[in-house]
Amino acid sequence: xxxxxxxxxxxxxxxxxxxxxxxxxSFPMRGHMDPEVFAVNARVQENLLTLYGANSSAFTCLxxxxxxxxxxxxxxxxxxxxxxxxxxxxxxxxxxxxxxSERLGANVxxxxxxxxxxxxxxxxxxxxEKQAFKLVAVVHGETSTGVLNPAVEIAKLAKSYGCLVxxxxxxxxxxxxxxxxxxxxxxxxTGSQKCLSAPPGVAPVAFSSAAIAAVEARKSKVPLWYAxxxxxxxxxxxxxYHHTVPVQLHYxxxxxxxxxxxxxxxxRAIRVHEVGAAALAALETIGFSAFVHRPEERLPxxxxxxLPDHVQDVPVRSGLRDHGVIVTGGLxxxxxxxxxxxxxxxxxxxxxxxxxxxxxxxxxxxxxxITAFDKHLAVRA
Amino acid sequence: xxxxxxxxxxxxxxxxxxxxxxxxxSFPMRGHMDPEVFAVNARVQENLLTLYGANSSAFTCLxxxxxxxxxxxxxxxxxxxxxxxxxxxxxxxxxxxxxxSERLGANVxxxxxxxxxxxxxxxxxxxxEKQAFKLVAVVHGETSTGVLNPAVEIAKLAKSYGCLVxxxxxxxxxxxxxxxxxxxxxxxxTGSQKCLSAPPGVAPVAFSSAAIAAVEARKSKVPLWYAxxxxxxxxxxxxxYHHTVPVQLHYxxxxxxxxxxxxxxxxRAIRVHEVGAAALAALETIGFSAFVHRPEERLPxxxxxxLPDHVQDVPVRSGLRDHGVIVTGGLxxxxxxxxxxxxxxxxxxxxxxxxxxxxxxxxxxxxxxITAFDKHLAVRA
Numbered sequence: 202x203x204x205x206x207x208x209x210x211x212x213x214x215x216x217x218x219x220x221x222x223x224x225x226x227s228f229p230m231r232g233h234m235d236p237e238v239f240a241v242n243a244r245v246q247e248n249l250l251t252l253y254g255a256n257s258s259a260f261t262c263l264x265x266x267x268x269x270x271x272x273x274x275x276x277x278x279x280x281x282x283x284x285x286x287x288x289x290x291x292x293x294x295x296x297x298x299x300x301x302s303e304r305l306g307a308n309v310x311x312x313x314x315x316x317x318x319x320x321x322x323x324x325x326x327x328x329x330e331k332q333a334f335k336l337v338a339v340v341h342g343e344t345s346t347g348v349l350n351p352a353v354e355i356a357k358l359a360k361s362y363g364c365l366v367x368x369x370x371x372x373x374x375x376x377x378x379x380x381x382x383x384x385x386x387x388x389x390x391t392g393s394q395k396c397l398s399a400p401p402g403v404a405p406v407a408f409s410s411a412a413i414a415a416v417e418a419r420k421s422k423v424p425l426w427y428a429x430x431x432x433x434x435x436x437x438x439x440x441x442y443h444h445t446v447p448v449q450l451h452y453x454x455x456x457x458x459x460x461x462x463x464x465x466x467x468x469r470a471i472r473v474h475e476v477g478a479a480a481l482a483a484l485e486t487i488g489f490s491a492f493v494h495r496p497e498e499r500l501p502x503x504x505x506x507x508l509p510d511h512v513q514d515v516p517v518r519s520g521l522r523d524h525g526v527i528v529t530g531g532l533x534x535x536x537x538x539x540x541x542x543x544x545x546x547x548x549x550x551x552x553x554x555x556x557x558x559x560x561x562x563x564x565x566x567x568x569x570x571i572t573a574f575d576k577h578l579a580v581r582a
Numbered sequence: 583x584x585x586x587x588x589x590x591x592x593x594x595x596x597x598x599x600x601x602x603x604x605x606x607x608s609f610p611m612r613g614h615m616d617p618e619v620f621a622v623n624a625r626v627q628e629n630l631l632t633l634y635g636a637n638s639s640a641f642t643c644l645x646x647x648x649x650x651x652x653x654x655x656x657x658x659x660x661x662x663x664x665x666x667x668x669x670x671x672x673x674x675x676x677x678x679x680x681x682x683s684e685r686l687g688a689n690v691x692x693x694x695x696x697x698x699x700x701x702x703x704x705x706x707x708x709x710x711e712k713q714a715f716k717l718v719a720v721v722h723g724e725t726s727t728g729v730l731n732p733a734v735e736i737a738k739l740a741k742s743y744g745c746l747v748x749x750x751x752x753x754x755x756x757x758x759x760x761x762x763x764x765x766x767x768x769x770x771x772t773g774s775q776k777c778l779s780a781p782p783g784v785a786p787v788a789f790s791s792a793a794i795a796a797v798e799a800r801k802s803k804v805p806l807w808y809a810x811x812x813x814x815x816x817x818x819x820x821x822x823y824h825h826t827v828p829v830q831l832h833y834x835x836x837x838x839x840x841x842x843x844x845x846x847x848x849x850r851a852i853r854v855h856e857v858g859a860a861a862l863a864a865l866e867t868i869g870f871s872a873f874v875h876r877p878e879e880r881l882p883x884x885x886x887x888x889l890p891d892h893v894q895d896v897p898v899r900s901g902l903r904d905h906g907v908i909v910t911g912g913l914x915x916x917x918x919x920x921x922x923x924x925x926x927x928x929x930x931x932x933x934x935x936x937x938x939x940x941x942x943x944x945x946x947x948x949x950x951x952i953t954a955f956d957k958h959l960a961v962r963a
Contacts, residue, residue, distance in 0.1 A: 202625075202836065205618055207610045214826060218611050226607050226830065229588045230599045232908060233782070237586055244583075265783060266647045269825035270808050301807045392826060401614070402646060402783050402828030424805055426682045427651050442913075444650035445595060445773060447783030447831070449607065455583065527613060532823075 209556045210548060212529045213344045213372070213503045215394035215401050217547040221456035222399045226449050233446045241455050242437060248458045249405050252397075252466070253370070253389050254380035258410040262437040263393075263403040263454060264428055265446050268371050271390030271404030273301050274428035275367045278408075278416045279336050279388060282306035287334045287364070289320040289355060292343035293532055294369060302338075305424065310334070316534055317505075319498040320350045322358065329362045335415075336365045342372035345532045347505025347541060348493055353384050360385035365415055371395050372502045375461055376473050376545055387412040393450065396469075396502065398546030399457035403450045461546075473501045473549045479577035480504055480542060480554050486573045487565070488512075492539045502549070504542040505535075512565065514538070520564035526557050551578060590937045591929060593910045594725045594753070594884045596775035596782050598928040602837035603780045607830050614827045622836045623818060629839045630786050633847070634751070634770050635761035639791040643818040644784040644835060645809050646827050649752050649773025652785030654682050655809035656748045656769040659789075659797045660717050663687035668715045668745070670701040670736060673724035674913055675750060683719075686805065691715070697915055698886075700879040701731045703739065710743045716796075717746045723753035726913045728886025728922060729874055734765050741766035746796055752776050753883045756842055757854050757926055768793040774831065777850075777883065779927030780838035784831045842927075854882045854930045860958035861885055861923060861935050867954050868946070869893075873920045883930075885923040886916075895919070898945055905941035932959060 210217050218226075231238050242262075249261035264270050276298070280286055286307045288299045291314035302309045312328050314320045320339060329337075337359035341352040352373075356366045367388040373379055374389060375396030381389050387409040394401035408416070408430060416423070416430045423429040427444065436443040461469065481491060481504060488509030493499045508514060514537045518528050531539040547553070551574075558570035591598050599607075612619050623643075630642035645651050657679070661667055667688045669680045672695035683690045693709050695701045701720060710718075718740035722733040733754075737747045748769040754760055755770060756777035762770050768790040775782035789797070789811060797804065797811045804810040808825065817824035842850065862872060862885060869890030874880045889895060895918045899909050912920040928934070932955075939951035 202606070202622060202833070204609055205612065208612065208616075210611060210613060212613050215611060215613055215829070223608065225583070227604065228585055230591060230596060230781070231586065231589065232591060232593050232596055232910075235589075235908070241583060266651065266808065267826045267828065270647065273806070273808050297807070304803045304805050304807055306805075394826060400611070400828065400830045401826045402831055422685050424685050424687075425654070426678075426685055427647065427654050445648045445775060445782045447648065447781065447828075448596070449781045450783055450828070450831075452583070527616070529613075 206525065209526045209553055211542050211553065211557050212527055213541045213543045214392065214545065216398045216543055216545050217553065218400060219398040219457040219460055219547050221460050222453040225452040225456040226400060228449070228452045231448050233448060234442060238448055238451065239440050241451055245451065245455050245458060246437060248462055249407060251462055252375055252379070252405065252458065253407040254382060255407050255409070256382040259382065259407050260413055260434060261405065261407045262433050263405055263451060265444065266404055267401055268390060268392030268395065268404050269297070270428060271392065271406050272298060272369060274406060274425065275388040275390060276302050276305055276307070277425035277428060278423050278430045279365055279367065279412060280305055280307045281419055281421050283308055284335045285310070285332060287312060287328055287337045289325060289339040289350065291318060291320055291346070291348060291350070292316060292340065293345035294340045294343060298338050298340070317346055317348060317493055319348055320355065322351055322354050325355050325358060329359065334364050336367060338367040340369040342500035342502060344372050344503055346492070346535065347500045347503040348498055349500040356384045356386050365412060372500060372545060375466070375469065376502050376549070377470050381407060382409065393454050396545045397454065397457045397461055399454040400450055402447055403454050405454070473544045475578060476549045476551060476554060477501050477504050477544045479574045481506065482577040483558060483570050483574040486569065487567055492535070502543070502545045504544055505539050506542065507539055517564055521560050524560035524563065526560040587906065590907045590934055592923050592934065592938050593908055594922045594924045595773065595926065597779045597924055597926050598934065599781060600779040600838040600841055600928050602841050603834040606833040606837040607781060609830070609833045612829050614829060615823060619829055619832065620821050622832055626832065626836050626839060627818060629843055630788060632843055633756050633760070633786070633839065634788040635763060636788050636790070637763040640763065640788050641794055641815060642786070642788045643814050644786055644832060646825065647785055648782055649771060649776065649785050650678070651809060652771025652773065652787050653679060653750060655787060655806065656771060657683050657686055657688070658806035658809060659804050659811045660746055660748065660769060660793060661686055661688045662800055662802050664689055665716045666691070666713060668693060668709055668718045670706060670720040670731065672699060672701055672727070672729060672731070673697060673721065674726035675721045675724060679719050679721070679750070698727055698729060698874055700729050701736065703732055703735050706736050706739060710740065715745050717748060719748040721750040723881040723883060725753050725884055727873070727916065728881045728884040729879055730881040737765045737767050746793060753881060753926060756847070756850065757883050757930070758851050762788060763790065774835050777926045778835065778838045778842055780835040781831055783828055784835050786835070854925045856959060857930045857932060857935060858882050858885050858925045860955045862887065863958040864939060864951050864955040867950065868948055873916070883926045885925055886920050887923065888920055893946065901945035902941050905944065907938050907941040
């Protein structure tokens with residue numbers, strides 16, 4: 202195929218590729234058992250401890266798959282058939298967690314919240330009072346709706362009931378404060394193409410020492426050989442062959458992760474807040490509004506905005522696409538009603554939002570969006 | 583990290599990257615739901631039918647993982663707990679099939695052959711006579727030993743007993759004749775980094791219509807959500823969201839597959855035979871010998887050679903590595919005794935073997951290997 206034109210991705214994943222990661226993609230091929238690859242892997246493991254705020258007793262690695270494999274690997278390792286698991290669900294990814302756990306034969310209880318609202322702590326507490334759970338799982342930031350769940354509070358609560366805790370960090374770790382060990386989280390995962398802006402295809406994961414002990418104490422083998430913790434440890438810790446790894450994606454993730462830590466996780470959290478607030482302020486000038494009502498429940502990395510009456514979802518996004526700007530609509534019941542603007546990694550850049558607002562001005566025939574965005578950024582800066 | 587130096591990979595996977603695939607890796611980022619990506623996907627699906635020799639009722643796609651995920655996806659989709667499966671095992675990958683099936687709760691029977699020898703048809707027949715199996719699985723070419731199994735005959739036999747048939751095509755499809763539909767094979771998979779010389783990280787797979795029907799007739803859901811056939815069909819056939827796909831690896835696989843079909847599958851089969859025979863002939867001049875005794879049991883794509891007494895495994899391979907040439911040793915009981923030279927995709931090139939023999943001449947202090955190789959090639963050409 203001929204080389205496609207550049208696009209500006211404002212989607213809630215994948216994000217625009219980080220420049221060092223792009224460059225690393227074209228490094229020469231290496232075998233998965235090459236000492237140079239193991240050196241890259243070791244640096245990735247060390248840097249993932251920092252990304253997740255995990256102490257050195259945690260095990261980190263990359264799974265050879267996308268974020269959904271990260272989700273599934275957690276349940277496959279931590280749950281045995283008939284184990285009781287409590288899933289917090291208020292969007293597509295929470296319900297996906299429940300689906301995966303059911304397929305693994307677990308006994309699944311779901312705590313729900315309406316679309317666009319965060320999981321309520323008292324609902325989790327009520328469920329924990331009713332019966333004992335081996336594992337409690339929650340999506341930190343629901344990509345499908347732009348809702349931030351109180352994962353920290355849920356983790357602490359679940360811990361006080363003696364449960365293991367899985368937190369989906371797909372839209373948060375690397376772009377927001379994340380302190381896995383302090384918060385009592387036992388398993389976290391993300392996708393390479395989200396907050397780190399590496400190419401999709403690897404899933405950075407972290408198991409706490411309690412999670413490792415729980416896997417070691419299983420009565421049955423992990424049903425998923427491909428992401429079995431013991432096999433992952435064999436390759437990543439003992440440098441034994443398990444399966445071929447996507448070396449180019451290791452190079453690229455390593456480069457993106459190194460760049461993220463060089464920028465600083467706190468600086469990145471500030472960046473996403475500033476760009477996101479300015480983007481919302483600019484959109485509000487033409488009638489868009491935040492989809493998530495409560496400001497404290499808004500996920501900083503995915504700005505979900507309700508469309509004003511004068512903006513038709515599909516035609517306007519199609520017009521933006523003609524200008525090379527890609528925006529994602531709603532899912533399920535929010536389809537046609539909201540847009541979800543990515544603010545993860547390289548998408549949380551003023552230059553990206555300038556391209557978006559420039560195209561939006563042209564498609565809608567309005568003016569002043571870039572000016573409003575810049576003004577808000579300057580006030581906050 | 584700084585850009586690593588080029589290496590000559592003679593490993594039995596990964597192979598040197600095909601130049602079009604290398605170029606495609608640096609195409610600009612696209613979302614997994616982009617129309618351009620779906621166009622690439624559709625071409626890949628069509629071309630995979632050709633690669634596997636599958637008729638149009640088969641379903642082909644790329645899994646977002648390496649070849650081992652392709653192996654596991656087949657068992658996860660085709661087997662339900664307690665189903666009877668017959669696994670042919672004469673090396674690491676056959677035993678891996680048994681391990682995965684057991685983890686899924688299947689009732690596993692293994693037909694074995696010694697390391698370095700092919701599975702015997704009469705052993706398979708004896709097992710099939712004893713009881714009914716839902717599925718029979720065999721590795722076409724055992725990467726771990728360089729043995730070619732009689733997969734075609736086993737598939738036909740299993741079919742005559744009414745079984746579904748899985749064949750691991752990791753070292754064969756794309757470099758040797760492969761006619762899935764004619765041979766009665768229901769599920770095949772490979773890794774992108776083997777015969778196609780694309781980057782590792784995606785697994786091209788094919789399900790026959792009978793395999794699709796078997797999955798649809800399941801009583802229980804597929805335990806592995808990530809590679810569930812229904813979810814894969816949703817994304818690949820109906821263009822619905824399932825999970826993020828590794829877009830760069832799709833680009834690269836598409837380019838490598840297109841190049842392979844442009845060269846022609848028959849031409850590639852001739853190329854691997856010619857280069858492999860010349861390489862063995864040259865190695866025989868200094869005392870190496872074919873590890874697999876029976877010529878008809880030798881896998882053309884992985885040349886397994888027994889080391890002569892004067893060649894020390896680790897020091898010589900280490901010396902080759904200093905010259906940028908990577909050769910793989912044996913696994914398990916063959917460790918220290920054999921080398922496995924890759925002849926898949928871009929590794930089956932005279933230029934690659936020139937680099938190998940040049941380095942080997944220097945490390946061993948011998949002469950004439952390149953001459954012997956070229957002479958044999960010229961005779962056959």
